[in-house]
Amino acid sequence: MAQGSNQAITYEELYDDPYAINKLFVHLQPLYAELFKTNVNAGFGAAINYYHENKFNLHAHYRQAYFKSFDFARDVALKNQEIENRPDNFNFFEAGGTYHIKDLEADTETKLVLYSKTYQKGNRWAAKVPEHTVVPSKVRKIIGGRLGGWSYNTSADLNRIMKDQGVGLVDQDSVAMPGGVYVNGNMSVFGGFLGGSMSWIKNMAIKPDKGYGVLSDDQILTAYFDIVLAPAISIDDIEYKDPDADFRRRVFSADPVNTNMFGFRAGLEGKYNRELGWSYGLETGIRPGIKGRGFYAAFKVSFPVYSTNLNYEREAFGK
DSSP states (O other): OTTOOOOOOOEEEEEEOTTOOOSEEEEEEEEEEEEESSOOEEEEEEEEEEEETTTEEEEEEEEEESSGGGBHHHHHHHHTOOSSOOOOOOEEEEEEEEEEEEEEEEEEEEEEEOOOGGGGSTTTTTTSOOOEEEEEEEEEEEEEEEEEEEEEEEEEEHHHHHHHHTOOOBBTTSOBOOTTOOOEEEEEEEEEEEEEEEEEEOOEEEEESSSOOOEEEOEEEEEEEEEEEEEEEEEOOEEEEEGGGTTEEEEEOOTTSOEEOEEEEEEEEEEEOSSEEEEEEEEEEEOSEETTOOEEEEEEEEEEEEEEOOOOOOOOOOO
């Protein structure tokens, strides 16, 4: 009985139109986590997407670490504070657009899990092997060209970085930084990206005749790959009051630290064409910044995601 009856079902198609999606999506992101070689961090954010017919779509995204315990480099710096610089909180901003090079509709099949509200009684759903059905449907495919800009700032453990790179800091008098001093630097990076994407959009629903609820598939799935460039990378000078020189203020330029302006990334994003839903995202690559410290892998989840088609017009008829 747990394996299902394999009986055929009949259904009514309620809608199947992948072009009739909502235009505006507003994401609240209670959680993101980032394994970044420069600074492991986790926090919250917000995002927005806008789809303009079959021509282009725009996006913007901002995120920042919760507080110091979720901002690894900053937390370590505050616990070992010896220099005058205050470590920055990690934050990231991005805005860009995708031009629809090719936007077409094709026939496909959709796999839907058969579910009924009666399964909520007792442990029926937990003890059941979910049955599914496959129905013909339409899918919208978008091949896009991506372009945009981004920036981030973060603190970084310069002691470990300088050791790996084999470099050192000197002050305004060309005197080296005293050994044993913990040095954490703030870095700001500004750049852009150029790449491509492939999106698959389904927007369909059916109503089976045998007591099942409405079954739907309205996911917008996007895979992308970008070349990332950062022509502006700056690391703040290090200010240090030397106790061995009557606490004289010494300023150390961070110019000897090697940086890298080129990178790449690949990602996957999914969201749902509903008035209130959720979305997810995965991304990995090499981020421009400190040389040898660019690898990262990030995960984010948005809930809720509010969406609308921005159509507030109502017809009016004379009496």
